[in-house]
Amino acid sequence: MGVLLSACLTREKDARKGPSSAESVQASGPHNLSPRGARNAASFGPEMQAILKVFQDQYDADSNPDGIVVLGVADNSLLRTELLEYFNKPGRLHLSAPEMTYANRVFASARLLDALAGLYNEVPDGLEPHEGPHEAPRLIHAVKEKHTVVGSGATGILDAVAWVLCAKQEGILLSTPAYNAFFNDFTVRADATIVEVPTSPAETLTAAQLVEKYETALQQARRAGTTVRMLLLCNPHNPTGCIYPREHIVALARFAAKHDLHLVSDEIYARSCFRTRAVPDPPQFHSVLSMDLQKEAGLPLSKLHVVTSASKDFSINGFRLGVFISQGNPEAIAAMTALGLMAQASSPAGNLWFTLLEDREYCLWFLAEQRRRLAAAFNYVAAWAAHHGIPLAPANAGHFLLIDLSRFSGKTAKGEAELTSRFIEKKVFVAPGAQYHHPKPGFYRLTFSVEPKALQVGLSRVEETLALESWIAKQPRLSFGDSHPPPALAAPDA
Numbered sequence: 263m264g265v266l267l268s269a270c271l272t273r274e275k276d277a278r279k280g281p282s283s284a285e286s287v288q289a290s291g292p293h294n295l296s297p298r299g300a301r302n303a304a305s306f307g308p309e310m311q312a313i314l315k316v317f318q319d320q321y322d323a324d325s326n327p328d329g330i331v332v333l334g335v336a337d338n339s340l341l342r343t344e345l346l347e348y349f350n351k352p353g354r355l356h357l358s359a360p361e362m363t364y365a366n367r368v369f370a371s372a373r374l375l376d377a378l379a380g381l382y383n384e385v386p387d388g389l390e391p392h393e394g395p396h397e398a399p400r401l402i403h404a405v406k407e408k409h410t411v412v413g414s415g416a417t418g419i420l421d422a423v424a425w426v427l428c429a430k431q432e433g434i435l436l437s438t439p440a441y442n443a444f445f446n447d448f449t450v451r452a453d454a455t456i457v458e459v460p461t462s463p464a465e466t467l468t469a470a471q472l473v474e475k476y477e478t479a480l481q482q483a484r485r486a487g488t489t490v491r492m493l494l495l496c497n498p499h500n501p502t503g504c505i506y507p508r509e510h511i512v513a514l515a516r517f518a519a520k521h522d523l524h525l526v527s528d529e530i531y532a533r534s535c536f537r538t539r540a541v542p543d544p545p546q547f548h549s550v551l552s553m554d555l556q557k558e559a560g561l562p563l564s565k566l567h568v569v570t571s572a573s574k575d576f577s578i579n580g581f582r583l584g585v586f587i588s589q590g591n592p593e594a595i596a597a598m599t600a601l602g603l604m605a606q607a608s609s610p611a612g613n614l615w616f617t618l619l620e621d622r623e624y625c626l627w628f629l630a631e632q633r634r635r636l637a638a639a640f641n642y643v644a645a646w647a648a649h650h651g652i653p654l655a656p657a658n659a660g661h662f663l664l665i666d667l668s669r670f671s672g673k674t675a676k677g678e679a680e681l682t683s684r685f686i687e688k689k690v691f692v693a694p695g696a697q698y699h700h701p702k703p704g705f706y707r708l709t710f711s712v713e714p715k716a717l718q719v720g721l722s723r724v725e726e727t728l729a730l731e732s733w734i735a736k737q738p739r740l741s742f743g744d745s746h747p748p749p750a751l752a753a754p755d756a
Contacts, residue, residue, distance in 0.1 A: 298451075302450065316330050316332065316686065316691050317332075320332055321689070321716055321719065321720075323713075323715050323716065323719075328689065329689065330686065330689045330690065330691055331689065331690045331691070331712075331716050331719055331720035331723060332691050332709075332712075333690060333691060333692050333693075333708050333709045333710075333712065333717075333720045333724075334691045334692050334693030334706075334707065334708075334709060335693070335709060336500070336574065336660065336661045336662055336709060336711075337577075337579055337661065337709065337711070337712070338534075338574065338577040338632070338636070338661050338711040339577070339711065339712055339713045339716075340577075340632065340635040340636065340639060340711050340712075340713070340742075341577055341628065341631060341632055341635065342577065342713070344628070344631075344747055345577060345578070345628075348618070348624065348747070349614055349618075354614070354617065355610060355613060355614060356613070356617075357609065357610065357613060361609040361610075361613060362609070364606075365606060365607070365609065365612075367407070368599055368602055368603060368606070369411060369412050369413060369599060369602030369603070369605075369606050369607055370412035370583075370606070370607040370612050371609065371612055371613075371616070372407060373616050374412060374607070374612040374613075374615065374616045375407040375410050375412070376407060376616075377615070377616035377619035377620055378405070378410055378412075378585060378619070379404070379405045379406055379407060379410070380619060380620075380622075381619050381625075382401065382405040382551065382587070383398070383401060383404050383405055384398050384622075385398055385533070385622075385625065385626065385629070386398050386399070386533075386626075386629075387399055387529075387532040387533050387535075387547060387549060388505075388532065388533075388535050388546050388547030388548070389535045389536070389537060389544070389546055389547065389658075390537075390630070390633060396630070399548075399549055399551070399552040400552060401549075401551045401552050402551065402552065402553065402554045403551070403563075403589050405551065405587060405589070406589075408592075408595070409587050409588060409589045409595065410585060410586070410587050411585070411586040411595060411598040411599055411602055412583060412584065412585055412586075412602070412607045412612070413584045413585075413586065413598075413601075413602050413605045413606075413607065414582050414583075414584065414605035414606070414607065415571055415573065415582040415583065415584045416528070416530055416569060416570070416571035416573060416584040416585075417443060417446075417447050417584070418582075418584055418605045419569050419571070419584035419585065419586050419598075420444070420447040420448065420528075420569060420584075421447050421448070421450070421451055421452060422586070422598055422601040422602070422605070423526060423567070423569065423586065423598070424447065424448040424449075424451075424452035424454045424492075425451065425452040425601065426594060426597040426598055426601070427491055427492050427524050427526070427594070428448075428452060428454040428491045428492060429489075429491070430452075430453045430454075431453060431454070431455050431488070432454055432455065432488070432489050432490070432491045432492075433454070433455045433456075433457040433483050433488040433489060433490035433491060433492075434448055434454050434455070434456055434457060434490070434491070434492045434493070434494055435457050435459055435476060435479060435480065435490060435492070435493040435494065435523070436456050436457065436458060436459065436494050437458075437459045437460075437461050437462055437496070437499075438458045438459065438460055438461075438462070438698070438699040438700075438701075439462060439501055439502070439664075439695065439698035439699055439700040439701070439705075440458075440496065440500070440501075440698055440699060441496060441500040441501060441698065442697040442698050442699075444456070444494065444496075445699075448494075455483075455488050457479055457480070457482075457483045457488065457490055458479065458699060459475055459476050459479040460475065460479075460701060461475045461476075462499060462502050462504065463497075463499050463502060463504035463505065463506045463507075463510070464499075464502040464504045464655055464664075467510075469507075469509045469510050469512070469513035470513070472510055472513060472514070473513050473514065473516075473517050476493070476514065476517055477517070480521060490521070490523065491523060491524060492523055492524040492525075492526055493514065493517070493518050493523050493524070493525050493526070494526050494528060495511070495514060495525060495526065495527045495528065495550075496528045497511070497527060497528070497529060497547070498529075498531040498532070498534070498535060498547060498658075498659030498660055499659075499660075500530075500531070500660060500662075501662060501664060501693075501698045501700075501707040502655060502657065502664060503655075503656075503657025503658060503659050503660040503662060503663055503664075504544070504655075504656075504657065504658065504659070505535060505544055505545045505546070505547050505658055505659055506545065506548075507545040508545070508546070508548045508553070511548060511550065511553065511555075512553070512555065512558050512559050513559075515550070515553075515555040515558070515559035515561045515566075516558075516559040516560060516561070518559075518561055518565065519559055519560040519561040519562070519565070520560075522565075523565070524565050524566075524567065525550070525555075525561060525565060525566050525567070526567045526568075526569060527549070527550045527566075527567070527568050527569070528569045528570070529549055529550075529568055529569070529570050530569070530570050530571055530573065530574045530575070531574050531575065531659045531660045531661075532547060532549060532570065532575065533575040533629050533632075533633075534574060534575050534632065534633070534636060534659055534660055534661070535547050535633065535658060535659040536633045536634070536636045536637040536640070536658060536659070537637060537658065538637055538640050538641055538644070538656065538657075538658060539641050539644070540641075540644055540656040541656045541658055544656075544658035547659070549568070550566055550568060551568060551587070551589070562590065563589055563590025563591070564588075564590040564591040564594075565590075565591075566588070566589070566590065567586065567587065567588045567591070567594065568585075568586070568587040568588075569584070569585065569586055569587075570584075570585045570587075571583055571584040571585055572584075572585075572611075572615050574660070574661065575629070575632075576615070576618065576628075577632070578611075578614075578615070581608075581611040581614070581615060582607075582608065582611065583607055583608075583611055583612060583615055586598050623748045624747055624748055627747050627748055628747070631745055631747075634742070634745070635711075635742050636661070636710075636711060638740065638742060639710040639711055639714075639717065639740060640657060640663065640710055642710070642717070642740045643663065643708065643710040643717075643721070644663075646721055646733070646734050646737075647665060649733055650725070650728075650730050650731070650733070652665055652666065652667065653665070653666040654666065661709050661710065661711035662707050662708060662709045662710065662711075663707070663708055663710060664695070664700075664705050664706070664707055664708075665692075665705070665706050665708050666702075666704060666705055667681065667704050667705070667706055667728070668702065668703065668704025668705070669704070670704070670728050671703060671704040672704075673702075673703055673704050674703050675696060675703045677703065677704070678694050678695065678696060678703045678704055679694070679696070681694075681704075681727075682694045684727050685723075685724070685727050687727075688723045688724075688726055688727040689723055690720050690723035690724055690727065692706045692707070692708050692724065693706060693707040693708075693709075694706055695707070714739050714740040714741065715739060717740060718734055718735065718737075718739050718740070721734045722734050722735045
């Protein structure tokens with residue numbers, strides 16, 4: 263839901279390029295809110311209400327077949343049945359007495375932090391090799407409990423990161439098109455300034471050309487009076503679904519070191535990378551934790567941080583468990599911990615997640631099967647797009663791809679908005695590129711990781727909206743064959 267809600271906030275703030283709107287909005291109205299409260303209230307206007315109605319009328323094959331099929335939110339339901347069976351097994355949620363009170367690590371339990379350390383130190387990320395075992399990454403420094411903070415989803419973590427690393431109106435370099443919630447997460451409370459860098463890993467650039475774009479954006483921001491403090495690297499990238507080559511990460515780290523910037527790597531799709539028919543050999547994913555960027559790029563470990571969550575790689579958006587890792591900056595950990603007091607993780611959600619993480623056999627099966635199903639779902643949508651002559655951008659990570667519908671929208675911002683409205687009238691929502699600050703009107707981010715029947719119905723409604731031949735309903739529904747999880751562990755130890 264955060265994706266849709268932030269769309270209107272993004273438009274309302276216009277990426278916060280000018281003076282702080284928190285200072286310009288006066289306390290007014292019958293309830294006499296503070297300036298920042300009035301600004302937040304104003305953001306919940308008619309457009310926000312329209313978005314909320316999309317969620318209130320979501321498609322369900324059994325209970326609401328005439329509802330809106332949401333193909334515009336990064337939510338992975340391809341293994342939801344298996345996850346529900348796993349979590350709903352009698353005794354699965356085995357709460358102990360300490361979990362009924364405040365967590366023993368302020369923001370979460372020590373057991374969850376230990377399980378997260380095991381995830382990073384021992385569980386593979388990135389693409390599976392064509393041959394041989396999929397091995398865990400070799401981290402430069404092992405992740406330990408003391409390096410990790412857990413908060414209320416990645417949104418809560420990113421909000422806290424901006425608060426901790428940036429002063430009011432200081433800048434954050436962000437490549438665009440970008441995940442639209444970033445514009446909300448970094449500005450609504452921390453009041454940071456987004457400095458857009460018009461580039462993405464979907465472009466064919468050398469490392470030097472990439473850095474030149476960041477340098478240009480940085481210097482423009484400085485001339486406008488903005489002090490830039492941080493570079494946000496989204497890898498794998500949202501909304502393109504592309505993976506940054508290793509040499510590009512090193513180059514950006516060197517750039518960050520040169521300008522004394524914090525490099526924050528959002529790696530929320532690190533274990534959702536896959537090969538497709540379109541791109542069988544994309545760049546391999548490399549976590550910044552597996553790269554010695556102090557040695558290769560001169561970036562101090564105190565300036566390097568990682569953000570992730572349970573939401574995407576583990577398909578549990580509703581658990582609201584975000585993660586911050588910083589191995590060389592205990593002050594940042596202390597500051598994030600202080601903020602964590604106001605956004606503590608839920609003990610039951612944390613219990614269920616560490617249960618899955620500790621059940622290593624099931625966890626490895628789940629992640630491998632998820633990669634397989636994501637690839638199959640991408641190929642399914644790619645075949646549909648090819649049949650209709652709709653261009654799409656190849657993706658090898660995440661839950662979505664970019665499709666070019668500009669021939670239907672007239673290649674204008676107004677035409678894109680009108681087409682989006684027509685989609686909703688036909689009971690399907692696809693996210694317009696304007697939400698992500700895409701430079702070309704008519705591009706849409708389409709989520710392919712929804713339940714197969716919903717995907718087929720949604721694509722059929724897209725065909726109807728675009729006045730295309732009804733084709734997808736005549737095709738076999740997406741199927742994953744027989745793949746059974748290993749026997750799950752019994753209830754976790756008390």
